[in-house]
Amino acid sequence: MNDGAAGLAWVSLAIIVGSLVLGTLAVLGARLLRSGRDRRLDVVTTTVRPHLLALLAGEPAELPPWRGRRRRTFEGLARRNLTLVKGEAHAALVDALEVAGVLDRARRQAGSFGATRRCRGVELLGRAARAGDRSVVEACLQDRDPEVRIVAARALGRIGDPAAAPALIAAAASDRPVPLAIAGQSLAELGPGTTSLLEAALVGGPPLAQALAAEVLGLLQTPSAVGALLEAVGRGGEVQIRATRSLGRIGSPRAVPLLTDIVAHDPAWANRAVAARALGAIGDSSCVEVLARALDDERYEVAVNAGAALAQLGPRGQIQLAVVGAGDSPGARFARQAEARRHLRQARPVTPLPIPVT
């Protein structure tokens, strides 16, 4: 081996040993810096916290003109507390953040280049829940980064302005979609003020918007939407599944004939299974015969849901379960299990033993 290679060997060794030492120093240094920073933060927090508490308690006091670390600590505490308080305390915090320019900064961040900064800005605007910020947040529903879109959808739910509903419905069905579960949660948070828009989307929107509207109308338990939901049940696919589920949530007896027909005749097993479950939720005992026949369905999910639904239908359903369970048809085992679970639900709860700590 020549001298060059020998030199390389020693240089490699030196680099590795040096990196080892550096790594160890990095860990130690990080711990030292962190403990120093935490101590300083504790001191500053002790100064700032009484003012924050006074603000939350509604005491009219001017905040001192803090700069540097004190200002940042106050803003951080205020931001964190935004999700923990409501009403006047929340309004006081938001006002303080507005005066400090923090919300203005968040508005600027919502349009900045980095996705993380945009998310942070939109998140804070959502926590502040000022209706005036709705348009800034709405613009982020079409962001190129999926996480920004999700944060914006949630923020609109928190802002709670029903005027955001069209944008949320459109976002679920756009080329840059917001996941249906997230848009649905936000729309439900906007409350009953959105139902007419949702009904319109259910009737004439693109398929994903229809599915979203069907789901949210059920979450909001909107009796006026039953007609539109019944009409949507005939469309098949995801719209049908979600509309059926919503009919069960609303509990309208008007849906019983259609749902009974689906359980008896729909070729798609998923539709039959969801319809059976919805019939149980509605609780109309006129469908017990169809559900009893569904216990023999070739699909496990339909039979199980039919059993669970019968158990919810009062004495007539329970008699059917007992009759089928006593027989030897394929559905007898599902009937017996549903009956057993119904009995358990009615049984007195037992107190479990304490957990042994080993």
Place this chain on the structure above:
Amino acid sequence: MRDLTAQLLQGFNLFVLGYFVVLNTLYLVLTLLAASGISRHLRRLSFAGYDEIFANPLTPPVTVVLPAHDEEAMIVGSVEAMMALRYPQHEVIVVDDGSTDATFEVLRTAFGLVEVPLESPGRVPVAGEALDQWVPIDGRSLVVVRKRSVGAKGDAANVGIDIARYPLVCITDADAILDEDALLHLAKPFVDDPARVVATGGTVRAVNDCVVHRGRVVETRLPRSWVARIQVIEYLRSFLLGRVGWSRLQGLLIISGAFGLFRKDLLVELGGFREGAIGEDADLVARIHRNRREQHLPYRVEFVSEPVCWTEVPDTLEVLGRQRRRWSRGLMEVLSVHRRMIGNPRYGRIGTVVLPYYVAFELLGPFIELFGIVSVIFGLVFGLLDVPFAVLFFAVAFGYGILLSVLALVVEEFSYRRYSRRRDLPAALAAIVLENVGFRQLHAWWRIRGVIQHLQGGSLDWGTMTRTGFTSEEDAAER
């Protein structure tokens, strides 16, 4: 003749040296990718929306499946902790896989179980017949199924998958401890990208000597046993950073059987875990990739660095050796069963990058590593190699590995900081040195033996994992 031998030896050792450089550089790239991924994850935590996922009635419910075999000491605490996980809607299914101890009896007493008619769709093949089904009398979301054991965890998990009611299925171990929000974190990718995400895996860490109270880890400590300590470092480097790195490249091949979340419809389509598979977790993920690629369906398999599943790791070399031989056999089996995917562009990065990597570095690695070290020592003893070359060789073989482990420790320190006690740092540094000088070579030997056992095709000796139990707060106070 001597010159020829020296030249051959030097040529071989140069090859091994290059191999080590490439291997460790790949690890370095994965570590850097992981560090950037973890940093991104931490920066986004403040707006991740876990509270919203928890409050959302549309969050997909989860079935947690716990296969259990002779777990009477831990099962009640474990099930209580699983049922208390912070998640909008989840059920727990315990599959008692032919336990010979009182696993079922302690469950029955603790939860007031009563028998209900056994009902399953039978769409996931199961070798060991399910015998009966029990539920708590107070209506809590727990199901206990007893089955005949065929000595395979995957078979027990298949029973749970078959009767799972919910669209997502979490497979975990009966002795595993999950952090309270673990399920929320693992389910987030499914909520954020429901159309594409088909499976997520979470971080597994060693629970040995950590303080556990009511089924939760309340204080993290480095284990007292050196064998377990070394595994803490190894899990950190390979299982946390390695898998985060692969996940960022969309090339995750292994989701630990101790903690993974899957779409149920896909599990049913695949027939659950393959009967008789030794490396059933890697085999399942390989089949997921294969299924999606062959059907040209967009999909993502994600690794989430934050949720932690704590599990007891072996603290004796004998048990550890048996575990690693089994893992090695499992890897051989996966590569052999899915050999058609290796190097095949049809399977994307999994075929062209990940599987070739596993062949070149995980399968052949131990052979090259051990032969390389033996040949350098042989060359030095017989004067066929010069000292500077040997120094360079060992610097790369051991030093680069130590460097990577230290880097992993630094990443941990700047991210999750689970080991924050002062005395843990010197112990961790010592474990890093021991891991690279001694343990790694022993590990290579175990892996070679695993490969040989696979080629011989003998029956698998699962052995017994001796549980020492968790450290309670009272025990911890005494230490």
